[in-house]
Amino acid sequence: MARWRYVLSEALGGLRRNLLMSFAVILSVTVSLTLLGAGLLLSEQVDLATDDWTGRVEVSIFLCDDRTCPAITTEQRQRLQQDLEAQPVVAEVFYESKREAYDRFTRLFADQPTLVEAIDVATLPASFRVKLENPALFGVIREQFAAYPGVEEIVDQRDVLNQFLRFTTLVRNGALGVALIQLLAAGVLIANTIRVAAYARREQTAIMKLVGASNWYVRLPFVLEGIIAGALGAAVSWGVLYAAVPRVTRDLAREVELLPFIGVDQVIAVAPIMLAAGVGIAALSSLAALRRFIHV
Amino acid sequence: MIRLEGVTKTFRRGRDGEVTALDDVSVEVTKGEFVFVVGPSGSGKSTLMRLLTREQRPDDGEVWVAGKNLRRLRSWKVPLLRREIGYVYQDFKLLPTKSVRENVSFALEVIGRRRSEIRERVPEVLELVGLTEKSDAMPHELSGGQQQRVSVARAFVNNPRLLLADEPTGNLDPGTSVEIMKLLDRINRTGTTVVMATHDQAIVDSMRRRVVELEEGRVVRDQSRGVYGYGG
Numbered sequence: 001m002a003r004w005r006y007v008l009s010e011a012l013g014g015l016r017r018n019l020l021m022s023f024a025v026i027l028s029v030t031v032s033l034t035l036l037g038a039g040l041l042l043s044e045q046v047d048l049a050t051d052d053w054t055g056r057v058e059v060s061i062f063l064c065d066d067r068t069c070p071a072i073t074t075e076q077r078q079r080l081q082q083d084l085e086a087q088p089v090v091a092e093v094f095y096e097s098k099r100e101a102y103d104r105f106t107r108l109f110a111d112q113p114t115l116v117e118a119i120d121v122a123t124l125p126a127s128f129r130v131k132l133e134n135p136a137l138f139g140v141i142r143e144q145f146a147a148y149p150g151v152e153e154i155v156d157q158r159d160v161l162n163q164f165l166r167f168t169t170l171v172r173n174g175a176l177g178v179a180l181i182q183l184l185a186a187g188v189l190i191a192n193t194i195r196v197a198a199y200a201r202r203e204q205t206a207i208m209k210l211v212g213a214s215n216w217y218v219r220l221p222f223v224l225e226g227i228i229a230g231a232l233g234a235a236v237s238w239g240v241l242y243a244a245v246p247r248v249t250r251d252l253a254r255e256v257e258l259l260p261f262i263g264v265d266q267v268i269a270v271a272p273i274m275l276a277a278g279v280g281i282a283a284l285s286s287l288a289a290l291r292r293f294i295h296v
Numbered sequence: 297m298i299r300l301e302g303v304t305k306t307f308r309r310g311r312d313g314e315v316t317a318l319d320d321v322s323v324e325v326t327k328g329e330f331v332f333v334v335g336p337s338g339s340g341k342s343t344l345m346r347l348l349t350r351e352q353r354p355d356d357g358e359v360w361v362a363g364k365n366l367r368r369l370r371s372w373k374v375p376l377l378r379r380e381i382g383y384v385y386q387d388f389k390l391l392p393t394k395s396v397r398e399n400v401s402f403a404l405e406v407i408g409r410r411r412s413e414i415r416e417r418v419p420e421v422l423e424l425v426g427l428t429e430k431s432d433a434m435p436h437e438l439s440g441g442q443q444q445r446v447s448v449a450r451a452f453v454n455n456p457r458l459l460l461a462d463e464p465t466g467n468l469d470p471g472t473s474v475e476i477m478k479l480l481d482r483i484n485r486t487g488t489t490v491v492m493a494t495h496d497q498a499i500v501d502s503m504r505r506r507v508v509e510l511e512e513g514r515v516v517r518d519q520s521r522g523v524y525g526y527g528g
Contacts, residue, residue: 006405204391210349211454212379213406215372 010221011228014197021193022229028189029233029282030240032182033274037241039175040273044266045249046168049161049259059141061128062152065098072126072150080148084130089140092131098124108260112253125152164259186233187281190226191289198222198290223286230282234275242267297458297489298325298348303357305343305513317343319513320357325491327457330484332500333493334524335510341493344510345462348491349381350374362457379407382451382488386463388443390435396446397422397431403450417453425449425479441472448479452488459483461492465499473499497524 015022061080063072072080077095084093096104101124109115130141138156146154198205208218242264249261305318318340325331333341346352347359350366359366362380369377390399397418404414422428425445435443444464451459461480465473477499484490494500500507500523507522508515 203389207389207391207402208406209375210378210383211403211406211450212375212377212381214375214408217406217408 007217007220007224010201011224014201014221014225015228017200018193018197021196025186025190025193025226025229026233026236028182028186029230029278030237032179032186033234033237033278034240035175035179035182036277037237037267037270037274038245039172039179040270041241041245041262041266042168042172042175044269045262046165046172048262049168050165058132058156058158059130059138060155060157061130061141061145062125062155063127064150064152065122065125067125069152070150076148076150080145080150081128083148084128084145087141087144089133089137090130091133094129096127096129098122098126101126109253111263112250115253164256183277183281187285190229190282191285193229194222194226194286194289197225219287219290222290223283226282226286227279230278230280231275234278237278238267238271238274241270297327297329297362298323298491299358299360300324300344300347301358301360303347303354303359305340305347305352305354316513318347318354318510321510321513321515322357323508323515323518325489327489328484328487330481330490330503330505331492332503332505332507332522333491333510334495334500334507336495338512339510340513341510342462343513345460345491345493348458348460349378349383375407379454380457382454382456382459384444384447384451384459384461384464386466388435388440388447388467390443390446390450392435395432395434396427396438399435399446400450400453403453407454409454421449421453424452424482439472440468441475444468444472444476445479448476448483452483455488457489459488459490461490461494463494463496464492465494465496470498474502477503495524500524 061084063077065071081093081095084090098121102119102121105119105124106116132138132141138158142154142156145151205218245262245267246264249263253259253261300321300323303318303321304316306314306316309315321340321344333344335341343352347354347366348361350369353367361377364373364377366377391402394402400418400421401414404417409417419428419431422431425448427442427445427449430438430442435446438446444467448464451461459480464480465476468476473496480490480492481503504521504523506520507517507524509517509519509525
């Protein structure tokens with residue numbers, strides 16, 4: 001008990017003694033972990049969007065429902081389906097009724113009730129969803145079926161998705177890359193801070209070693225000092241993401257209606273990873289800093 | 297208590313210079329002895345002391361302290377070795393922000409002794425070194441001799457089997473030095489082995505204890521009830 005009190009008071013004392021340095025460490029951890037968290041959340045976003053889209057639909061053939069063009073007749077629809085199935089570049093065809101389109105939409109945007117409320121079963125068009133043997137052959141489909149009666153529009157949905165994914169992946173990789181560099185910089189800063197702290201207390205440390213204090217007992221206050229700073233940085237950066245990300249995705253969801261977006265749940269899910277990264281880098285760099293200093 | 301067998305230790309100096317601090321040194325100290333290690337600066341006294349606490353390791357030869365072979369001692373066990381050794385420095389090495397009592401308590405706290413034990417033991421030791429009245433004083437309020445007595449108290453508070461003193465009177469005037477020597481003598485009489493490195497001729501001559509003399513890293517004399525030097 002007394003030992004833990006000593007370790008903790010030494011660690012906090014160290015942080016207080018060198019307030020400016022502690023602040024720099026916390027700030028640097030905050031910046032790197034904010035980027036790390038943002039990168040991870042972007043990954044989540046990509047996964048969420050990809051899960052929803054990939055392996056489902058490559059080409060959508062939206063059908064007329066009297067709102068933009070005369071509604072497709074049952075006969076026209078059956079012919080369209082037969083011709084689609086007969087077309088060699090088509091691997092798979094399935095029909096999505098207005099009802100199914102509506103159900104999928106409500107599921108996709110379950111966390112955005114206002115969006116769901118604005119829509120009813122009649123709003124969304126029915127469609128054929130077509131999977132191609134080779135997605136590059138989209139042109140064939142467009143040429144053959146665009147003029148069919150009752151076809152409103154043919155959309156290669158991969159275009160939309162790919163653009164979004166390419167952009168998101170780029171941003172994510174950038175964020176993770178910079179986060180990694182920042183995290184390294186934070187580690188160096190922590191190591192340096194701990195070295196300064198250990199130097200400031202070198203007399204005490206030397207005496208402790210000479211009277212036979214165990215190695216962990218000599219080191220722990222310094223490591224804990226680093227860990228506290230790392231954990232504080234993680235907490236602040238997580239707070240930033242918690243405040244900002246749901247707001248941003250809510251705005252985005254309003255602009256981009258076709259995609260599901262991450263929300264508070266995903267931000268909460270990355271908290272342990274960020275904490276582990278902050279504490280981990282702090283512990284590692286503190287120990288590395290002490291390796292030379294407090295040996296013998 | 298201590299056994300050195302053929303101990304050699306060299307240090308690199310500069311680019312290709314090598315200094316032999318100890319050269320094939322063999323010494324044995326039995327339990328309860330009082331031994332002076334004498335010799336001019338650079339003769340290897342300090343290196344010898346540092347080998348005994350495993351601050352340094354020999355290049356060659358064996359070092360045994362308190363039944364432990366220091367060559368084979370795992371590094372995580374070094375703290376346990378040092379709990380059996382009290383160490384007194386020439387420059388006292390007291391923590392300036394702690395009082396006399398706290399400086400002594402510190403040595404017990406950091407090895408995880410119980411509070412109740414610390415409360416009992418620290419006043420005993422402060423009484424032994426005659427500083428009961430100065431318990432709450434800060435180191436800078438004390439004279440050199442008093443500070444060294446605090447340092448001795450700290451070294452002895454854990455009841456070590458071995459007390460090492462590296463030039464403990466080096467910063468003190470002759471009168472104060474005698475006080476410290478009386479203190480070390482009393483500690484020795486409790487059964488604690490004392491090894492003291494010094495070049496204080498008057499003290500060695502007056503104590504008439506065993507003298508091990510080093511010169512350029514070699515033992516040139518090992519004499520029970522000796523004096524500092526033949527030629528003076």
